[in-house]
Amino acid sequence: MNVPIKPRSTKASETMGFRYGDEQITFKRVKRPQATGKVLIKVYPDCRVVASAPEDADSEAILWAVKKRGRWIYEQLRDFRKQLEFTSPRQYISGESHYYLGKQYLLKVIEAPEQVQGVKLLRGKLEVSVRAKSTEKVKALLTDWYKARAKEIFAKRLDAMLEQALWVEERPQLRILTMQTQWGSCSPNGRITLNPYLVKAHRDCIDYVILHELCHIAEHNHSERFYRLMNQVMPKWEKTKERLDSMAFALLPDAF
Incomplete structure (x- = not known):
């Protein structure tokens, strides 16, 4: 999801977080190559949350952009956690x-x-x-x-x-x-x-x-x-x- 932000000087990479309902959601802010002034939010199957943003973007603006997508992030994390419960490592043996x-x-x-x-x-x-x-x-x-x-x-x-x-x-x-x-x-x-x-x-x-x-x-x-x-x-x-x-x-x- 791309969300407009107001650019301002800050760190290029940091761990951030916010509370959604009864859950504390932590995400990593990373530098976005070829940035266009927007935040790209991704939730990965291993339940990592990453927000890619321009290097000079303001941390508060990034946090605001991610919090706006709080419900979507929460639902993604919930669905991926359900999948993890039923996932076992492959052993590469007959019958798999x-x-x-x-x-x-x-x-x-x-x-x-x-x-x-x-x-x-x-x-x-x-x-x-x-x-x-x-x-x-x-x-x-x-x-x-x-x-x-x-x-x-x-x-x-x-x-x-x-x-x-x-x-x-x-x-x-x-x-x-x-x-x-x-x-x-x-x-x-x-x-x-x-x-x-x-x-x-x-x-x-x-x-x-x-x-x-x-x-x-x-x-x-x-x-x-x-x-x-x-x-x-x-x-x-x-x-x-x-x-x-x-x-x-x-x-x-x-x-x-």
């Missing part, structure tokens, strides 16, 4: 469930000293062959497999979404990069970066993230023009975003 393109597949770890180590999607299962069973090795092989599949699928979906993004004159450069707090990003020069674990989500979620970043090529901030473009190319994008955000803990190998 892992996602790929929105579907769940059982993990089958095969110990085969003479076979080539790798991952195959066979008969509704993700089969991982290893010379010796190791959590770290299974996780590493799965990570490499997801990245390879992401590179191929994201390229195809980008081409498909470009047919709708008529404002984009040239095919943007696409980069695959594991990120802790984002599904995707768009640089000022139009390069799109996507999180490889997005390939675990449904195709419409992948399309949403790609379209979101393509809209940033036309409008780098979350302005009215940006949302007009999003509504034009994906009229029900809000529901898709909610669906993706609600699955964050299931799709990522570790919490944000």
Whole structure:
């Protein structure tokens, strides 16, 4: 959420807080690159609250902006805490469930000293062959497999979404990069970066993230023009975003 603030000299980074109802909400104020005089508030699945603002923004104005969103922050924290209650660390052993393109597949770890180590999607299962069973090795092989599949699928979906993004004159450069707090990003020069674990989500979620970043090529901030473009190319994008955000803990190998 972008909220206008009155700029004034203050610290570039600090921890702040306020009380909402019976809860003390703590958030971290960080410097916002390429700031436009607004505060960007984010609540992450691990229940961190971050307010990005211009370096010279006044702390009191930032606190006021965040408090205005107190109810929304409180509800986000409540929902993410419920998810955390039912989330257990992955052990990367046979019988676990892992996602790929929105579907769940059982993990089958095969110990085969003479076979080539790798991952195959066979008969509704993700089969991982290893010379010796190791959590770290299974996780590493799965990570490499997801990245390879992401590179191929994201390229195809980008081409498909470009047919709708008529404002984009040239095919943007696409980069695959594991990120802790984002599904995707768009640089000022139009390069799109996507999180490889997005390939675990449904195709419409992948399309949403790609379209979101393509809209940033036309409008780098979350302005009215940006949302007009999003509504034009994906009229029900809000529901898709909610669906993706609600699955964050299931799709990522570790919490944000």
